[in-house]
Amino acid sequence: MIEMWELVGENDRRYSNFSWRIRMALRHKQLEVQYRPVLLTDKASIGFSGGKTVPVIRDGDTVVRDSWAIAEYLERQYPDRPTLFGGDTGQAVARFANNWVDRTLLAIAFPLLAGDALAVQRGEDHDYFAALIERLTGLTPPALKEHQGRNAERLAKAVDPARATLKRQPFLSGNSPAYADYALFSIYQWARIVSPLDLLADDPAMRDWCDRLLDLNGGFARDTPAFR
Numbered sequence: 001m002i003e004m005w006e007l008v009g010e011n012d013r014r015y016s017n018f019s020w021r022i023r024m025a026l027r028h029k030q031l032e033v034q035y036r037p038v039l040l041t042d043k044a045s046i047g048f049s050g051g052k053t054v055p056v057i058r059d060g061d062t063v064v065r066d067s068w069a070i071a072e073y074l075e076r077q078y079p080d081r082p083t084l085f086g087g088d089t090g091q092a093v094a095r096f097a098n099n100w101v102d103r104t105l106l107a108i109a110f111p112l113l114a115g116d117a118l119a120v121q122r123g124e125d126h127d128y129f130a131a132l133i134e135r136l137t138g139l140t141p142p143a144l145k146e147h148q149g150r151n152a153e154r155l156a157k158a159v160d161p162a163r164a165t166l167k168r169q170p171f172l173s174g175n176s177p178a179y180a181d182y183a184l185f186s187i188y189q190w191a192r193i194v195s196p197l198d199l200l201a202d203d204p205a206m207r208d209w210c211d212r213l214l215d216l217n218g219g220f221a222r223d224t225p226a227f228r
Helices: 017-028 044-049 067-077 088-119 123-137 141-146 148-158 160-166 179-194 204-214
Strands: 002-007 033-038 056-059 062-065
Touching (some): 044 062, 088 148, 179 204
């Protein structure tokens, strides 16, 4: 069985957007997994990975960290299971989607959601995460909250290429979901888990797509501690 280390907050909230990409990928591949919760301040528990961030998986004697590297490993190691990419061309396009989410959308989503995410941290992680927010954004969590509405509008504009695509097909990957969908979905799943703000209240195309992903695998992604 694959083991996966991921961040945990108050009330067992598994809030890491990077980990949700791999949660969805593992379900897509129909692989059994045992989750190992990790606090932000508990770097020692993942020291065996050679890094300080999650997700990390261990599959037998193999340890892989970084969500994209894990996705590539799963596709390579389990070619007989449903494909995450749909071949080399699909993998290249998924890499582009993953980089778009990381470099464009996450840069907007972090200041949008970080203030709310602070409130769901366990006590041991609260001060660490507050300091991280200030270091990455240059603003205190209360100051970020003042800009939340504007940042929500920025995110809605930034995802317009996805919105236009989803008006014409059910998933970014076509008629069925694949890793490109999971990369984008991770932003909205993170929002569901850490924030009472409904980012998709007035966005039917994105809402319907997100609902389809939440309903996959018997509602696995929906059935997690969250605000909605």
